[in-house]
Amino acid sequence: MATARFFSLPDSIKQLSDSGALSSVPTHYACRDPDAPSDVDPTLEGQIPTIDLSVLTEGDPARRSQMVRQLGRACEEWGFFVVVNHGVPETVREAMLAAAQGFFDLEEEEKAEHSGKHVMDPIRYGTSFNSKVDDVGYWRDYFKIVVHPAFHSPAKPLGFREALGQYAACTRVVGMELLRGMWESLELDDGYMNNALDLDACFQVCVVNLYPPCPQPELAMGLPPHSDHSLLTLLHQNGVDGLQVKHGSKWVHVKPPPNSFLVNTGDQMEIVTNGRYKSVLHRAVINGRSTRMSIATVVAPSLDTVVEPVAQLVSPERPAMYRGVRYREYLEHQQRNKLWEKSALDHLRVQ
Numbered sequence: 001m002a003t004a005r006f007f008s009l010p011d012s013i014k015q016l017s018d019s020g021a022l023s024s025v026p027t028h029y030a031c032r033d034p035d036a037p038s039d040v041d042p043t044l045e046g047q048i049p050t051i052d053l054s055v056l057t058e059g060d061p062a063r064r065s066q067m068v069r070q071l072g073r074a075c076e077e078w079g080f081f082v083v084v085n086h087g088v089p090e091t092v093r094e095a096m097l098a099a100a101q102g103f104f105d106l107e108e109e110e111k112a113e114h115s116g117k118h119v120m121d122p123i124r125y126g127t128s129f130n131s132k133v134d135d136v137g138y139w140r141d142y143f144k145i146v147v148h149p150a151f152h153s154p155a156k157p158l159g160f161r162e163a164l165g166q167y168a169a170c171t172r173v174v175g176m177e178l179l180r181g182m183w184e185s186l187e188l189d190d191g192y193m194n195n196a197l198d199l200d201a202c203f204q205v206c207v208v209n210l211y212p213p214c215p216q217p218e219l220a221m222g223l224p225p226h227s228d229h230s231l232l233t234l235l236h237q238n239g240v241d242g243l244q245v246k247h248g249s250k251w252v253h254v255k256p257p258p259n260s261f262l263v264n265t266g267d268q269m270e271i272v273t274n275g276r277y278k279s280v281l282h283r284a285v286i287n288g289r290s291t292r293m294s295i296a297t298v299v300a301p302s303l304d305t306v307v308e309p310v311a312q313l314v315s316p317e318r319p320a321m322y323r324g325v326r327y328r329e330y331l332e333h334q335q336r337n338k339l340w341e342k343s344a345l346d347h348l349r350v351q
């Protein structure tokens with residue numbers, strides 16, 4: 001339920017930032033303690049696992065098995081890894097970023113066609129996370145487009161549809177290859193998992209995030225600590241850092257290598273693997289100089305799938321840790337409520 005709130009959010013942070021009138025953040029964006037000791041551990045960055053996708057797709061069997069094990073360890077120990085040699089042409093990735101920038105650069109009235117939509121609407125523009133329920137403002141505008149099983153696209157700007165279509169198709173292939181490797185790392189049958197999660201009709205969304213420069217970046221957040229509702233999420237950014245992932249009790253500031261995707265496991269992965277591969281907490285921080293843009297591609301089961309721990313990973317020693325739930329209901333619940341840590345998944349834990 002939405003609670004009474006004593007502030008209103010602008011139509012977009014971009015507009016607020018572009019106006020140049022701000023020397024401080026409006027108070028409802030101040031959600032961090034600037035004097036708190038840093039919780040970021042810079043020594044962890046070099047330990048982020050890297051997965052070479054070409055070894056999974058075309059490597060010889062021995063190298064492939066080794067990479068599958070590496071992937072399994074990355075999922076178990078981090079829930080986060082860098083993917084290189086993924087086969088997605090740089091032209092496709094660049095065209096998507098340019099198209100996304102083109103969208104945010106449209107007049108506010110043109111973008112407004114997609115704002116104020118229901119959380120399950122296939123095309124949705126807005127600011128913060130869910131401006132109806134957020135109890136602080138997040139320094140972020142977003143544009144979310146469902147691209148599979150049905151492909152959607154805004155009509156403007158020119159070229160957006162084509163760039164998105166190619167980007168969505170390429171990232172879906174990468175996502176499916178990674179999922180295949182993950183099932184294999186747990187000795188789960190690929191065909192069985194494809195069926196159980198109805199992956200031919202997988203739900204895929206491209207979420208474009210825009211984080212304009214902020215006059216007091218130490219006070220505000222782009223996105224608070226959260227896990228994603230997906231099986232996995234692939235992230236691509238415009239060269240400006242800001243993603244931080246939680247590892248143990250510390251946060252790691254991620255600087256992606258060139259031409260790479262950043263991948264994290266999501267809540268559906270945690271449910272289906274009965275907690276073997278947990279979704280990872282991450283957050284987006286902002287800066288005072290440059291606009292950051294990121295494109296998070298969410299790959300998930302079909303909306304009608306009832307997702308539950310797979311029988312092979314449930315035993316008397318390790319009983320089912322989560323109740324099964326239809327993914328559509330999970331998604332709607334997660335998107336309607338405040339974004340905070342793993343609150344959506346916590347609902348499903350068996351006590």
Ligand SMILES: O=C(O)CCC(=O)C(=O)O
Pocket residue numbers: 207209223228235242243244282283284294296
């Ligand atoms: O922009 C980022 O780095 C993170 C975005 C994100 O976590 C999301 O869209 O769920």
Ligand SMILES: [Fe+2]
Pocket residue numbers: 226227228282296
């Ligand atoms: Fe996320």
